[in-house]
Amino acid sequence: MNLPKELKYSEEHEWVKQEGDNKVRIGITDFAQDELGDIVFVELPEEGDELEYNTPFGSVESVKTVSELYAPVSGKVLEVNSELDESPENVNDSPYEDGWMIVVEMSDPSQLDNLMDADKYESMVSE
Amino acid sequence: MDDILKRSEVHYREIDEWRVLDELDGETGPLDYAMEEAVGEAVARREVPATLRIWQGPQALVVAKKDIRTPRALQAAQMMKQVDWPVYVRQSGGTAVPHGPGTINLSLFLPRPRDIRWNIDDIYRMLGLPLIRMLDRTFDLSAYFGEVPGSFCDGRYNVVVGGKKIVGTSQIWKGGPAGLVSHRPGYILAHATLLTQVDRERVVSALNAFYEMAEGGRPVYIDTVATLSSFVLGPSDEVERRARAGLLESVGELTSVHTTTQPTKQEREAAEAYIDRCRPEHYEQRIQS
Numbered sequence A: 001m002n003l004p005k006e007l008k009y010s011e012e013h014e015w016v017k018q019e020g021d022n023k024v025r026i027g028i029t030d031f032a033q034d035e036l037g038d039i040v041f042v043e044l045p046e047e048g049d050e051l052e053y054n055t056p057f058g059s060v061e062s063v064k065t066v067s068e069l070y071a072p073v074s075g076k077v078l079e080v081n082s083e084l085d086e087s088p089e090n091v092n093d094s095p096y097e098d099g100w101m102i103v104v105e106m107s108d109p110s111q112l113d114n115l116m117d118a119d120k121y122e123s124m125v126s127e
Numbered sequence B: 001m002d003d004i005l006k007r008s009e010v011h012y013r014e015i016d017e018w019r020v021l022d023e024l025d026g027e028t029g030p031l032d033y034a035m036e037e038a039v040g041e042a043v044a045r046r047e048v049p050a051t052l053r054i055w056q057g058p059q060a061l062v063v064a065k066k067d068i069r070t071p072r073a074l075q076a077a078q079m080m081k082q083v084d085w086p087v088y089v090r091q092s093g094g095t096a097v098p099h100g101p102g103t104i105n106l107s108l109f110l111p112r113p114r115d116i117r118w119n120i121d122d123i124y125r126m127l128g129l130p131l132i133r134m135l136d137r138t139f140d141l142s143a144y145f146g147e148v149p150g151s152f153c154d155g156r157y158n159v160v161v162g163g164k165k166i167v168g169t170s171q172i173w174k175g176g177p178a179g180l181v182s183h184r185p186g187y188i189l190a191h192a193t194l195l196t197q198v199d200r201e202r203v204v205s206a207l208n209a210f211y212e213m214a215e216g217g218r219p220v221y222i223d224t225v226a227t228l229s230s231f232v233l234g235p236s237d238e239v240e241r242r243a244r245a246g247l248l249e250s251v252g253e254l255t256s257v258h259t260t261t262q263p264t265k266q267e268r269e270a271a272e273a274y275i276d277r278c279r280p281e282h283y284e285q286r287i288q289s
Helices: A030-036 A109-114 A118-126 B002-013 B031-044 B071-082 B120-139 B200-215 B236-255 B265-278 B280-288
Strands: A014-018 A023-028 A039-043 A056-062 A065-070 A075-080 A102-106 B018-022 B050-055 B060-064 B087-090 B097-099 B103-111 B143-146 B158-161 B164-173 B187-195
Touching: A023 A030, A102 A109, B002 B120, B002 B236, B018 B236, B031 B050, B031 B087, B031 B103, B031 B187, B031 B265, B050 B236, B060 B200, B071 B087, B071 B200, B071 B280, B087 B265, B087 B280, B097 B103, B097 B187, B097 B200, B103 B120, B103 B236, B120 B143, B120 B158, B120 B164, B120 B187, B120 B236, B265 B280
Parallel strands: A065 B164, B018 B050, B060 B087
Antiparallel strands: A014 A023, A023 A102, A039 A056, A056 A065, A075 A102, B050 B103, B060 B097, B103 B187, B143 B158, B158 B164, B164 B187
16 A cells, blocks of 8 residues: 555545645545546536535546545645546546645644544554 | 345345335426435435435436536537436436436435445445346346446446346445545445336437537447347336336345335425536536636
8 A cells, every 4th residue: 555654644535745834735545546446537626616624525436436525624725636637547547646636725724633644544444 | 146146135134224215106307316315315314224216217318427517518418408308417427327217216325334344346236136136036137237338328337138238327425435434424325227118219319419419429329228128028018017016026125125115304305405406507607617
């Protein structure tokens, strides 16, 4: 299982990379993409949308199955990976690089404290 | 195949309580689609048990959200409405499926487990089991799961008879990624559409017309699709009556529920509130923004 140590992880299988005091990049974990299978569609919010912590912000589709994605932090969407419109398979092939989904300006950076480190996430998914 | 189906039967028995909704005699309309979400929410809140819902939608093409995300697709939906094939939007994945007279839908609702209990494959097999049993026991048809390239909403969990698709299937997992641990309440919805006696040529023409207008084509080939009446002799109404009875029998055997019910008042009220989400126009503002 590929779990970069520098990232934080949510219980809903998103990774979060801090890129400044208030800015984070978000995607789904290698473990999640592997379990979901070939992803054929990614539905994401738009730039400028406000995300609310712990509420759905998008979805992915694999095997004709839609899965909800939950916001690991609250804040404003600064960037959306529009490449995923044409190449949703990037989430499978490169979950931590080309498969990133959104960049968010956090409204409450303390929400990062609710996330897990790589070891704890690995324990959770191994249970 | 037998081993797979036996494992699915075990999954049914792992669930303590079931409810079976039979709505085949009611009026059809967009509320049927909103009801899917309303029932799912009630199952997620554990207000009602795990549920199997047998129903029929109005004549329509039912698409996933991804097929209605462009202005061109919205225009296509408007054009199809003018020729009596309104387009409705479902929550689950896949591509367009025909609904209406001559089809029977089966929806499976499960509360999202707090541990890993089922994956996407398990759920498709649970959904397909009562249909495959009905086809076998009522009509002596040997059905199996498989892909049928060129059919509508193709996938590896089509129910197939004689190499032709007779049932389409899809899923949504609310509350986090499918098949994975999630600590929030949610639900799993898998649904299937069985073609009992539709005019295949008319249905395939409608599917092809929609995709031609929406995205320049995604052809469905008539020879990939069959209906129950393709294999079973007799008046089509009688074939449909036997299919319904056989499906209720299979469902009853798997769930030990032999008395069907209707959605609760709360579910009906919730469905009324969700009804706009099944209309393509609901997504228009998002597309244009």
